[in-house]
Amino acid sequence: MxxxxxxxxxxxxxxxxxxxxxxxxxxxxxxxxxxxxxxxxxxxxxxxxxxxxxxxxxxxxxxxxxxxxxxxxxxxxxxxxxxxxxxxxxxxxxxxxxxxxxxxxxxxxxxxxxxxxxxxxxxxxxxxxxxxxxxxxxxxxxxxxxxxxxxxxxxxxxxxxxxxxxxxxxxxLSPEILSDGMAEAVKYGMIRDEKLFELIENHNLDTIHEVMDEMIYTCIDIKRDVVEHDEFDRGERMILNFGHTLGHAIEGWYKYTDFTHGMGVAAGMCLITDKLCDSEISGRLKACLKNYSLPTGTDIPMSELLPFCSKDKKRESDSLSYIVCRTIGKAEIVRVTVEEFNKFMED
Ligand SMILES: NC(=O)c1ccc[n+]([C@@H]2O[C@H](COP(=O)([O-])OP(=O)(O)OC[C@H]3O[C@@H](n4cnc5c(N)ncnc54)[C@H](O)[C@@H]3O)[C@@H](O)[C@H]2O)c1
Ligand SMILES: [Zn+2]
Missing domain, CATH: 3.40.50.1970 (Rossmann fold)
Structure with a gap:
């Protein structure tokens, strides 16, 4: 144990x-x-x-x-x-x-x-x-x-x-529900742990069960570390939201049907990584997500998606934070006005 x-x-x-x-x-x-x-x-x-x-x-x-x-x-x-x-x-x-x-x-x-x-x-x-x-x-x-x-x-x-x-x-679990969870596992690798990311990218939906306990342990340990530093979600815990700003927007656009949370997070991680990071990193991220039958983008026009990004009832609405991983295993929190975010996503 x-x-x-x-x-x-x-x-x-x-x-x-x-x-x-x-x-x-x-x-x-x-x-x-x-x-x-x-x-x-x-x-x-x-x-x-x-x-x-x-x-x-x-x-x-x-x-x-x-x-x-x-x-x-x-x-x-x-x-x-x-x-x-x-x-x-x-x-x-x-x-x-x-x-x-x-x-x-x-x-x-x-x-x-x-x-x-x-x-x-x-x-x-x-x-x-x-x-x-x-x-x-x-x-x-x-x-x-x-x-x-x-x-x-x-x-x-x-x-x-x-x-x-x-x-x-x-x-x-059905393969769809397992995939959904895998999006969060990929997220942990991206934000904190390149070795975890490698473990996940070297498996797929069928073989991941072979290393499941190791993967679960590493993911929970990352969440533990983040939560211990920011139990009440005042700052650092935000890095767990990598892929979630756009992910929630996609889920919202689909009215929370068809597109699951994990699918939204997967697409959200890809959209922001495509925008801001080396093609090598976004290439690895997408290949990894494909192993788990997760989407790597969306056909929804940015102009329709962006209004959903600023609808976070739990935070003030003139600015938002997004997370970017410029290298696998390292996350940065970037705070911008909604206007700035919309401008750079639409460019
Ligand atoms: N509290 C938090 O920090 C936090 C973080 C992320 C998500 N959430 C919440 O978690 C919820 C989503 O969780 P979820 O994806 O586990 O959804 P869920 O609880 O609806 O489970 C998904 C489906 O799997 C079935 N199921 C559960 N265990 C099974 C098993 N072992 N075998 C077969 N079927 C099984 C369930 O009956 C359900 O139909 C959302 O409401 C979300 O807001 C909370
Ligand atoms: Zn999530």
Whole structure:
């Protein structure tokens, strides 16, 4: 087993081990005296993995209850959030009990926010089952739900009490969902670690499973380092947004259908790299993304895309920051006015 210690305001460990789902009860017992465990999951993950988790938790003396909601981003809303809170209350979950997020980023985000809100905070454990959730959303303490005005606009910083990554769960992912997570893995290589990038560029969607634990470990360790320096997202954490300004714009242009987040990030990384970096770097980036069936650009005219770039409700709107990697493994944050950004992207 590999362990990463995340030293945030509430420190915790990330455990990376194949088949750890089967022993999760013992690991969770090592951090809590809770008598009850409330598992929150979606219908797909419930069918695949809930029984294994319940068996392990029960063997470690937890009394389990499960709340399941329909899979997909459309469930990350106020209605399901309310249902989760009611479920926790009906099952007499107290502050000394534990909540478990079993699933992808949607489950992790809404469960984390429920755990932050219910009784003003109950400990929760992340058991991420998508690649994106394992290398990105389960670590770092951002939790959220969507409202009509936009994605992730309501949420809280709430670090998990433990994260358990079992890469065996990734075997049941569809190739599209695995690709989606690979875009974030490529991003980590680009911003921080050329060796990681090399590992990824030397594999493809079929062979990446051979080095999955090594890749997951390295990605989480990069996220750990960034989050430890900027837990509450005031500056440095922004480098994790490489490819995301244009990526979000592309996702928005497609109204969050057809183009997934990973596809947006992949295209976004290519657009900015094409614009500002040597052709050798953009060539390597594109070849690598192609190994994972990810897009390397977009046909949307820049003039239609740019209005979506400045629509970030979480920041002031007359300027924006974008990230550029002029060499593989090194990222810079560049702050410009929206006007300057539009001008140089359109040139
Ligand atoms: N909190 C953060 O820091 C952060 C960071 C990045 C993304 N996010 C959020 O994460 C969400 C996206 O996460 P996601 O891509 O994991 O989406 P998701 O949770 O919707 O999972 C994708 C699909 O895979 C299915 N699935 C999950 N695990 C599976 C498995 N092992 N086998 C087969 N199918 C499985 C799910 O049922 C779902 O249909 C978005 O809401 C995004 O905003 C949060
Ligand atoms: Zn992302």
């Amino acid at each position: 590999k362990t990463i210690h995340v030293n945030t305001s509430h420190p915790y460990n990330v455990l990376i081990e194949r088949n750890s789902l089967e022993s999760c009860g013992g690991y969770i017992r090592s951090i809590t005296q809770a008598s009850r465990a409330a598992i929150i999951t979606d219908d797909i993950v419930c069918r695949l993995y809930a029984q294994t988790v319940v068996d392990s938790l029960s063997a470690s003396g937890f009394d389990c209850c499960i709340f399941t909601f329909p899979h997909g981003e459309q469930s990350k809303n106020l209605t399901v959030f309310g249902q989760i809170l009611d479920f926790l209350c009906e099952n007499n979950i107290t502050r000394s009990d534990i909540i478990i997020a079993l699933g992808g980023g949607v489950v992790g985000d809404i469960t984390g926010f429920s755990a932050a809100s219910y009784l003003r905070g109950v400990d929760f454990v992340q058991i991420p089952t998508t690649l994106l959730a394992q290398i990105d959303s389960s670590v770092g303490g951002k939790t959220a739900i969507d409202i009509k005005g936009g994605k992730n606009l309501v949420g809280a910083f709430k670090q998990p009490a433990m994260v358990i990554c079992d890469s065996n769960t990734l075997i049941t």
